[in-house]
Amino acid sequence: MQFDSFAAFINMGGYAFYVWLSFGVTFVAMGIIAIQSFIKHQNLLKQVVVEQERKARIKRARKQQQAST
């Protein structure tokens, strides 16, 4: 360990603001891109299922129409 105490570690030799700002923004940015990718995946899967159900509905309606005429 290069630092004498936890407070010294947080202080980063006087450069606390710049060091923690850099590391904070970096990991927040990485977190956002990762989470956004996963959320998009879930939404896409839902979209696939919804689209499929819609197609099935249209098919059923068409059949009923044909049967009634």
Place this chain on the structure above:
Amino acid sequence: MWKWLHPYAKTERAYQLCLTLQPWFWAGALLCLSIGTVWGLAFAPQDYQQGDSFRIIYIHVPSAILSMGTYVAMAIAALVGMVWQWRTAYMSMIAMAPIGAVMTFIALFTGAAWGKPMWGAWWVWDARLTSELILLFLYMGVIALYGAFEDKQQAGKAAGVMALVGVVNIPIIHYSVEWWNTLHQGATISKFDNPSIAPEMLWPLLINLLGFAFFIGAVTTVRLRNEIVLREMHRPWVQTLAKQQLANTQQKRAANQNMTEGN
């Protein structure tokens, strides 16, 4: 010789490959990034001139190197797409673009936060900084151009041309510190025979570099799968897969709820 590669041009095989690689990439990213970051922040020795502010190097250099590396990978994918007409190649190109843009942003931001205490300015129009900013615009251009076309095969071609032309910028970024009189310091670790950095400072840097690479790989596998699902929405294999995965997540959610209610 290249025969083993051809099946992966099929979207279904590519999707499966992504699924197989993904857990390893995430595990590698988590492991390397936590070791490298803790080592770099707390255990690496202080720089004799820059004090503790030099610790920004442990995210600045990996993200900067990999912002260029990802761009080259993206351009190679574009080239493959053009030469062999692989749809999956264009898909992986556009899957890599956003994560590359994020890496470029991180490199620029951490550079600014390092420049302020060391140079006295958040930003200077220096050759290295400007060419890296152009890289960010190239990434955004590729994403925007791809998004502008309704026909995604056409979009892949157009964005691919842009990605390929933009490769010119990569050597400019790399050699900018030699060609121009810049404020930015010269290369540190790419001189492998004689790196100008102490080994106890270099190791966490290399580990973090590996961690960032794993992270880029992991996000790319997720985004490539997204792209495949989006483009192959009407294929039966995608439809069964979507149903299965949604059912799985619902089951998991229900199980979690039961657990919390039971407690």
